[in-house]
Amino acid sequence: MRDLYISDYPYVLYSAIVKGFSEPDRKKDLLIANGILGLEKLIIPLEESGVFEKVFFYDDLPFRTYVSKICSFQATYESAKGLARINALIKGFLRILSCAWRYNNIKFPFEIDFRSYSTIYYTDRIGTMMFYLNSSRIKYTAMEHGKNVWSKKSKGAIYYLKLIYLLEKFRICCGISAYSAACNAVLVSDSSIAKDTPPWATTVEWDLDKCIEALSNAQKDAIFTIYTSAYDLKLDFNNDYAVLLTNPLCADSVVNNEKEQIEFYMKHMAQYFPNIAHWIIKPHPRDTVNYEASFPNATIIDKEISAEVLCLSSDLRILGVLTYFSSAIEFFKLKTNNLYTISELYWRTNKEKV
Numbered sequence: 001m002r003d004l005y006i007s008d009y010p011y012v013l014y015s016a017i018v019k020g021f022s023e024p025d026r027k028k029d030l031l032i033a034n035g036i037l038g039l040e041k042l043i044i045p046l047e048e049s050g051v052f053e054k055v056f057f058y059d060d061l062p063f064r065t066y067v068s069k070i071c072s073f074q075a076t077y078e079s080a081k082g083l084a085r086i087n088a089l090i091k092g093f094l095r096i097l098s099c100a101w102r103y104n105n106i107k108f109p110f111e112i113d114f115r116s117y118s119t120i121y122y123t124d125r126i127g128t129m130m131f132y133l134n135s136s137r138i139k140y141t142a143m144e145h146g147k148n149v150w151s152k153k154s155k156g157a158i159y160y161l162k163l164i165y166l167l168e169k170f171r172i173c174c175g176i177s178a179y180s181a182a183c184n185a186v187l188v189s190d191s192s193i194a195k196d197t198p199p200w201a202t203t204v205e206w207d208l209d210k211c212i213e214a215l216s217n218a219q220k221d222a223i224f225t226i227y228t229s230a231y232d233l234k235l236d237f238n239n240d241y242a243v244l245l246t247n248p249l250c251a252d253s254v255v256n257n258e259k260e261q262i263e264f265y266m267k268h269m270a271q272y273f274p275n276i277a278h279w280i281i282k283p284h285p286r287d288t289v290n291y292e293a294s295f296p297n298a299t300i301i302d303k304e305i306s307a308e309v310l311c312l313s314s315d316l317r318i319l320g321v322l323t324y325f326s327s328a329i330e331f332f333k334l335k336t337n338n339l340y341t342i343s344e345l346y347w348r349t350n351k352e353k354v
Contacts, residue, residue, distance in 0.1 A: 001027070001118035005052070006133075008033035008060060009145050010285060011328070012123040013042065014306035015208055016143070017226065019121075020051040021219045022211050029054040031112070033129055035063035036285050038231075038304035045226040056110050063128040106132055114138045124149070124178040124186060134182045135174035141185040142178035142201070146327035147208065150186070151193040158196045165198075208308070209331065217314070224312040231302045235280075237315040241299075242276040243332070244269060245307055245323035248286045254324070262294045264324075272322055272340050280318075282307045284326075311335055 003026060007013035013032065020028055030052040034040045040057060047055050106128065114120060115138060122129060124142035133140055144150065161179035168175040178186055179198050187206040188194040197203050212220070227233065235241075247254070249261045269279065279298040281291050282305070291300050301307070307328040310316060320338030323329050329339050 002053075002116070003028040004031060004114070004117040004120045005029070006031045006033065006120065006122040006129050006140075008035040008039070008063065008127045008129060009123055009125065010036065010039070010304050010306040011308070012143055012145055013039060014308055016121065017046070017051065017223055018208060018211055018215070019206075021215060021223060024051075028052055029056065029117075031056040031058065031129075033058040033060040033063070033127065035060040035127055036304045037064065038302055041230040041302075041304075042226065045230045049222060049226055056108075056112060058108060058129075060128050062106065105135075121187075124183075126177060130177070130180075131174060134168070134176075134180035137182050139182055139184045141187060141204070142183050143187045143206075144189060147330050148189045148193060148327060150188050150197050151190070151195060152327075209334075212312070212334075220312045220314075224309060227305060227309045231305055233301070233305075235299060235313075235316060236278075237313075237317070239278040240276070240317050240319050241278045241280050242269075242273045242319055242338075243307070243310065243321045244279060244281045244298075245321065245326040245328055246281065246283045246287050246289070246291070247324040247326070248284055248288070249324060250289070251286060258289050261289055262291075266294070268322060268340075268342055273320055273338075276319065280310065282310075307331075 005016035005020065005028060007016045007030065016030060020030070028051075030046065032039055032043060032055065034057075040059075043055055043057055046052060114133070114136075120133070120138065120140040121143050122133060122140045123145045125145040132138075161176055164173065164176040165179040167173050168180060174180060175182065178201065181200070183198055183201050185202040185204055186194075186197045187204050188197065189205070189207050189209075191203055191205040194203060215223075244265060246265065249255045249264060250258050255261050255264055269276075279295065280301060281295060281298045282301040283289070283291060283303040285303050287303060291298065301310075307326070308331040310318065311331050311334045318332065318335040320336055320340070321329050321332045322340050323342065325341055325343040329341060332339055
């Protein structure tokens, strides 16, 4: 039997690669959908690595279009109040329904029989492939799109997902995220804190940290090389680095504009790491700020790279990590104890608690 990994998000693709290396005796294929432009750069290095027997590629313009629409809705929703917020919520809901109807019959530029695979691994977040799998009732196992994301979902989000699932039962639309009859299992990092996973799906604990620890140094180096060759990463192993994991603060209405976002990061970089001369900046996949212009001496990592890759190299010296919020920060415990999450110290009104 053969497994299929479908990856359209940096963390999920990274998890698929690590899991693929950890199970060398299992036959497996990979389908990369570039809902985030740049993921396709990994195709050739992955084909050359031999970890997957076949690597398929789907140019995911539908999802890139979806993201541009839904993010504008999210910004409107976050900044709105009262009836305006309800109106934004209804419009966002209708956009999701529209995408579910539109993307359930996509055509692939290659021959693939999804039902022939023993297990299909896909993300637990919204994507074109999710609309396709859910509407076609093709069974799959959902992988976390971030470490322990099932411990952080709000009650409002869960009620929303359950409402969509109810509509799926009556064939009004397909389910959203893993809240679909097509999802028969969910992989979580820590089952003891995972909550509100789909009650009909089996919860399976799979810890990426532990999986990486079990890899040989040669396997870790091979994964790191796949990324460095795909994205031409230029890192000086003689330097001591601090890492900034960004968020789209402007798009999410945490700050008013991109200028404030840059100033926000500059202030906290100087506050927490005043003596660091070398920075690695890893933009969030939805972040559109041009960091090269404001941080000309920093090493800017492509946004489609999973930040966790930086933890693989034993030669890369990382002294600390700073983020507004990122589940990826947990992985850097392998490198440093200097981990700072600013959202724990910051109000949306731009007034600091401390």
